[in-house]
Amino acid sequence: MADSGATSAPKPSSSVKLVLLGEAAVGKSSLVMRFVNNDFQENKEPTIGAAFLTQKCNLPTRTIKFEIWDTAGQERFASLAPMYYRNAQAALVVYDITKASSLQKAQHWVAELQRQASPGIVIALVGNKFDLASANPASDTSTGGDDADATATAEEEEDVDGESDARKVPTKTAKAYADEEALLFFETSAKTGLNVAEVFTAIANAIPETSLKGPRGVGGQTNLGRQEDSARVNLTGANVQGPKEGCAC
């Protein structure tokens, strides 16, 4: 989008193809909807095939226009996935922190991406549904209209019983895996919006300058480093205060 209008000096802008992968019902579409429309829907219908959306991400030195390909998560649709991650410069591999199997699936996707996708692809591992993990009984009741869904989702896991924390994937496990594979790592909540924008900002920053096909691909390399740093700070900060945020809303 060259018409980033509002800014006085037009920043260099470039488009980035980003694909979302992950098991069914981990919240891929919800993440995108939160990022693009800042909106959240309970009981979203499953994505059939794929959806395409765009959203701009403003960095200090440039504007990145994300072309987001949101894919269907069900195993059955796996044969369609290569069409979507072909030529993608970034991938968001999403899992559900309340479902251990979804991390395995995410790892499969990461492996497949590393094997099949374009070599320089930036992969972010995202654990979604953070709101469920931090939920304690008190906050559950305070969520009002949402808690029906929260409990419903909690019931999906067999062993959840009375525990307030539905988390099944410890942050450490996923973080260790992400570090091992050199992935960006975030825990998000599409429902509360926690960390959602940060994921995309971090991806935007991690896209190497050279792989940008925008009109003018010049940007401050030093700035890039600084940005990434701040993102990292942000991440840890958010992680620390995560539970509080969950409570607050």
Added chain:
Amino acid sequence: MSNGEGANGHARQTDENSLPSKSPLLTQHRLSDASDMDEVNLEEDQHSPPPTLPPKLPPRNPSGLQGFSGTMAPVNFPPPPAAPAEKPHTLPPPAPPTRKITSPFSWLSRGNTEKKVTSPPLPAVSPGHDRRNTNASMATIGSNPELMLSKIEDEGNGEGSTNRSSQSSLRDRFKLLRMREEAGITSLEEEHEGATSPGGALSGLVGRTASVGLGIGNPTSITDEKDEHVPHMSRGASSPGPGPLTKQPTINPNLAPGTAAGFTVGPAESAAPVDWDLWQSVVYEGPAAVARTSSEELNQAIASGIPQAIRGVVWQVLAQSKNEELEGVYKELVVRGTDKERVTMHLPGFGRGDHNGRANGTGKEKDSIASSASSVHSNQSTPASTAPTGSPTTLGDDHEAVAKLHAKLTAEKQKKVKEETAAISKLEKAIKRDLGARTSYSKYVMANGLQDGLFGLCKAYALFDEAVGYAQGMNFIVMPLLFNMPEEEAFCLLVRLMNKYGLRDLFINGMPGLHLHLYQFERLLEDFEPALYCHLNRRGVKPDLYATQWFLTLFAYRFPLQLVLRIYDLILSEGLEGAILKFGIVLMQKNAQTLLGMRDMSALTTFLKERLFDVYIDKTPSASSLLDSGFFGSTGGIDKEVYRADMLVQDACAVKVTPEMLKLYATEWREKQQVEKQREEHLESLEEKCRTLTMKVRSLEERAEKSDTEHVQMASELVRTKVENETLGDENESLKTRVEELQRIVEKQPEEVEAKLRTEMDTVMQKNIVVHNENRALEEQLADMEKELVETKMQWAEINSEHETLKQKWNNITHLMNSGK
């Protein structure tokens, strides 16, 4: 004809008989020859009126009508909303009687004439209306539906026996529905005269109850229902919600607005009457027969929408899906993994009691259900194979063996139950998770009661066809079915859609059907709208991005229900492939200009998914559609638009997609796949080769490295030897010189020695000579001395002799002296 059929015949017979007169006697009488009733009846249907039928028909209609109006009177209806005055004029008139002339089936037409006579309240139809005239212009519509229909028919023949019996129950239902429908119209008319409107609501409600209650040929359903009508109606009428709805005779307050519109919008606009006779012949003779005799009429009738009231029945007839065994399978599958299952399993008489000599129809049927269910268990999931293993074969079987087998099966089943429950609960979770607002059509009032059905159908199908399982997308397909028929029939229709219509290919692993249709769609788009194809291609908007959801959900994902139902009409009558591609193409054609004007990819994709059907919004709705929109407004405010569904269907039919084209593209796709596969294989083999070569290279490298090190060793050794050699050479040199010296010395020595020897010899010789000379002198001396000695000796001897002689003389003198003394 087996007893099982007989039982069905029985059921149907009861239906038929209970209507005109509830006399148990008559029912009994009919029952007595019920065993071969089915066969006979079919013959009758097609050739000549049986003696008993014609008299039966006439009384039936009036009685139904009378019963209706009779029961209606005492019901307390709420005060009607103001009924628009123009309503009666826009009412779609019922079937024109002209059909009987063209129909070869005399008894049907006879029945119709009589019906017409006996039902005076039918609105007058313009007698001159000739469908054929209108059809002439439609002659080109529908490229080849007959072909597809007959194909489906042929495939269906294998299931003839079961179909026949189930078809008969559909027939009964159709009769009833038609009657009610027409009765509804009548009653409405009556109501209008009395300026009351709830008649519509009432008739709609009746339609609904009928379709629910008559689910399977339940022998008592009709009588029961008849009795229950009054309470039903009063309940429906007194509930405030649906009360104020509609003046349209067929609109059902419980139905989704879309479903109603699907019926009403079209006919109301074009004023095409509902051709009851045509539908009746479709139901009675099968779509293929009708397609042969009056295909254009059928095409047009389908194109202008199957009347909502009979849509469920007609769909099943078109698909020939009705199959009671399968319904039984459904009932079993749907409760699997729940507590109910165990209850039913232990229920005496269910799949058990029947072995104990109770060889009646129901028992056997359940048996075969159990067996087909077990074959489902064993992954033999093609319903076609399970379905026709009907009752006739198992009848003669040894009951003990069957019982044993069954017991074994149950034991196995129970063993499996535990493993299965886990899998099933996982499946259930997956399905439940997908029951979003849009999937469940929750915006429609009617959908409220159907959520369990949606869930059950998804679950049952997933269990029924394990190769497909539960795939996202089928949940969207199910709901439009459930709007029109009870669960178990919807299940049969779904199975039919999956297997006979090829929907299964879209859902099995790898989704080959989907990829095929996407390819066909792409090629067709290229043929029909090259500019648009090019435009979209350039923007990177491929069919797999937007058309995937069309095909996988049969357009139900985003499209308004009014259109979806009409799309289903065409799919069921024409076949899946052609219909969905036609609809896809026609939507692209209608939106070509708009799409060509869009450049942004996200705008394009959003439009393709969400707004494509907007071209069919009726912007200037006719009087009747205005009424509908009012109707829609009152039910939740979604679907406010009225869609010109007729036009959509007609446009779709007008798209010239021939089976040849589809076949061509299918083969093209297959070839492409083949090429792709070959390329992949080639690539794989190359990769394999590369891998082995790399290995080889690696081993060679290792060897090279080894020889390199060896070489280095050798070289260094060589250097060392060279150095050694040099030193040795030096040594050698010095040795050589020494040797030379020595040789020289050696060479010199003999001369010296000789010379020395010679000189020494010389001296020795000289010395020898001297010595020799000395020796000679000595020898001479010696000789001289010897001579001297001899001489001395001689002298000695002479002295001695002289001495002697002197001595003797001395002695003689001494003696003489001595003597001379």
